[in-house]
Amino acid sequence: EVQLLESGGGLVQPGGSLRLSCAASGFTFSSYAMSWVRQAPGKGLEWVSAISASGAGSYYTDSVKGRFTISRANSKNMLYVQMNSLRGEDTAVYYCAKGMSGDVSNWFDPWGQGILVTVSS
């Protein structure tokens, strides 16, 4: 069974940094693209970033470009996102999601349970 477990969330001040992790199991992690998707409280879904299976290719939504960095450690079955210069509008539940293949352009299936990031002073 595929399992995705996010960690590293919490309360951070505006301008601060946080690194989210996603531990993957139940599949050959190095063969699949991965993504981060977020959901602000009471709002809809917003795709944040995606990375190819090898890690060679990555994409970001415009609002996080230059502030967030997605990465992966295939030897550890781990996905990360380093979030810098955090703003109030980054407050959300962050989900990691598995792609359906190794291509960076992919659907999200399945998703982790999500981790809350709150940016507030």
Place this chain on the structure above:
Amino acid sequence: EIVLTQSPATLSLSPGERATLSCRASQSVRSYLAWYQQKPGQAPRLLIYDASNRATGTPARFSGSGSGTDFTLTISSLEPEDFAVYYCQQRSSWPFTFGPGTKVDIK
């Protein structure tokens, strides 16, 4: 950026009724459209991908259709567990975008 519009915002129906949800794209996304279901307090779940392909585990009462800019998710006969929010999403071009969602609630 491709904008996805979903209608209606809320659909109030009874169990056993047919649900028809719409997703319209601001420009063609070919068949690169998916549908997700989200229940309160849960992560979203992929239902339909590439406009009409059911994901593993998606019941046959769910079907997707459309291409280009107009897409439909149909639930042929609503079960109690189908009352949820449904999002469409495109991956035709970066950035990937989601629609605002359609809430299917019990009438």
